[in-house]
Amino acid sequence: MTAGTGEIEKAADVLRAGGLVALPTETVYGLGANAEDPAAVARVFQVKGRPPSHPLIIHIAGAEHLDAWVDDVPAAARLPAERFWPGPLTLVLRRGRRVPPEVTGGLETVAVRVPDHPVALALLSTFGGAVAAPSANRFGSVSPTTADHVRTELGDAVDVVLDGGPCRVGVESTIVDATSETLGILRPGGVTREDLEAVLGRALPVPETSRVRVPGQHPSHYAPRAPVVLVAPDRIAAEAALAQDRGRRVGILLPPSVPEEAVKAHAIVAVPASTTAYARGLFGFLRELDEHDCDVILASLPPEERLGAAVANRLRRAAGPRPSH
Numbered sequence: 001m002t003a004g005t006g007e008i009e010k011a012a013d014v015l016r017a018g019g020l021v022a023l024p025t026e027t028v029y030g031l032g033a034n035a036e037d038p039a040a041v042a043r044v045f046q047v048k049g050r051p052p053s054h055p056l057i058i059h060i061a062g063a064e065h066l067d068a069w070v071d072d073v074p075a076a077a078r079l080p081a082e083r084f085w086p087g088p089l090t091l092v093l094r095r096g097r098r099v100p101p102e103v104t105g106g107l108e109t110v111a112v113r114v115p116d117h118p119v120a121l122a123l124l125s126t127f128g129g130a131v132a133a134p135s136a137n138r139f140g141s142v143s144p145t146t147a148d149h150v151r152t153e154l155g156d157a158v159d160v161v162l163d164g165g166p167c168r169v170g171v172e173s174t175i176v177d178a179t180s181e182t183l184g185i186l187r188p189g190g191v192t193r194e195d196l197e198a199v200l201g202r203a204l205p206v207p208e209t210s211r212v213r214v215p216g217q218h219p220s221h222y223a224p225r226a227p228v229v230l231v232a233p234d235r236i237a238a239e240a241a242l243a244q245d246r247g248r249r250v251g252i253l254l255p256p257s258v259p260e261e262a263v264k265a266h267a268i269v270a271v272p273a274s275t276t277a278y279a280r281g282l283f284g285f286l287r288e289l290d291e292h293d294c295d296v297i298l299a300s301l302p303p304e305e306r307l308g309a310a311v312a313n314r315l316r317r318a319a320g321p322r323p324s325h
Helices: 005-016 038-048 063-068 075-084 118-127 147-157 193-200 233-245 275-291 307-318
Strands: 021-023 030-034 057-059 089-094 109-113 174-177 184-187 228-230 250-254 267-270 296-299
Touching: 005 021, 005 030, 005 118, 021 118, 021 147, 030 038, 030 057, 030 118, 063 075, 075 089, 075 193, 174 193, 228 307, 233 250, 233 296, 250 275, 267 275, 275 307
Parallel strands: 057 109, 089 174, 228 296, 250 267, 250 296
Antiparallel strands: 021 030, 089 109, 174 184
16 A cells, blocks of 8 residues: 555655655665755665765656756756656756755765655655765665555654555666766666667666765675675576585576576565566565575676666666675
8 A cells, every 4th residue: 555645745844844754666665855954864874874975866746847956957967857757767967055065975976766666756855955865775785566565674763654555667776877967887877778869869888986986886785695696597506506405505596598496595585577577576586596595696787788788787786896885
């Protein structure tokens, strides 16, 4: 059951008072604060355990509000905003004076998007401002795609959790550097490179590194408790057997090309053949394997076309080197 009008009005009041609201979007659930309230924004970083140098995305109610929050919008950025908003596309632009530096990690750029979810849009419209919102989970861990994920991970640290049902896209937004007329993809996500290129009529670069700092660039991100190891599909069975011989509880994200009877493991989640369905379910699959107390999770990268590029990006980050404590 999704949040009603009364709950949305209460959540807007909480934002005005400097509180935190977990809100559903089409991508993942966000941990939202009034983007113009530095103290509330600081609380987002505190609750997540997120380094203050990592910028947040601000969410606005429509493309018509963009100029109120940014300093300059190159002509090349107008077209994707008109075509893909509301939707899982984030544009990085010059920060307007209404956006405090606490939101941007001290940068002179700000990441902006219009979420495609009725509850999020109703909240933004009722609130009347912008909401700064990273994913509603501890920094570096698996992103939440249901309200229960948020409640389980953050508990009473969030003042209001708006339930909008399971997220439709399931991976975060595509981030595009729109600070100049030469656009570039900084993070693959819910809007595919192919769709962007079709609208723009030209190829878009996807640089390995970027001068612009944006969310999701940390080497270890979207990570379950169990270490994730990436292996080729034809090596899944052998690697699982080897790990089990060493006494490890093995979880597998089983690619569609590998029959389930060909592998033995502590827990197996069969990956959908559709990359759209895989993207929608990815973070839930990782959480499910964690619930089985796996010691290691084996996964294979999907073909990096369309949404497969976003899934592959999340899996690489999940398998990235973890900070030592």
